[in-house]
Amino acid sequence: MSELHMKGYMLELLASRDAMWDYDVADAVMREYGLSGGYWHGTVRLTLTDLFSSGLLDELETTIDPAKSDGEEKLLFKFRLNDFGRERMRQSGLAVTA
Numbered sequence: 001m002s003e004l005h006m007k008g009y010m011l012e013l014l015a016s017r018d019a020m021w022d023y024d025v026a027d028a029v030m031r032e033y034g035l036s037g038g039y040w041h042g043t044v045r046l047t048l049t050d051l052f053s054s055g056l057l058d059e060l061e062t063t064i065d066p067a068k069s070d071g072e073e074k075l076l077f078k079f080r081l082n083d084f085g086r087e088r089m090r091q092s093g094l095a096v097t098a
Contacts (some may be wrong), residue, residue, distance in 0.1 A: 006032065006033065007047055008032050008094050015091070015095055019080040022048050023068050038070075048079060056085030 004012065007031060012019060013028055015049040020028075026044040030036060051057045068076060081089075089095045 004094075006044075007051070009033075010044070010047060010051070011085065011089055011094055014057065014079065014081040015086065019078055021068070022077045023080070037044065047098065048077070051085070052077075052079065056081065056088055059080045 009032060010025060010029060015026060022045050023041075025048060026041045029044050030040055040041055048057070052059060057079040058081075059077055063078075064073050065076055066073055069097075072098050086095075
């Protein structure tokens, strides 16, 4: 289990990849922290929305794919950490080379 708080882990995860769909981020976070269920999946999606609204992430693509959202028609988002997000990570001590 990661010693980082969930938001920090999500930023580091996105920093290590070019881009990720929200459901892939949720799966990775839930695996890392040993969580399961709709509550935690929704919490990760809400946290991604917060990071996007704060200007740390760019939204690259959206889609609706019931196969990726438990059979429901939900809007899914693909995010990438942007330069501002990398700078804020460095400033906060989350990553030296993010």
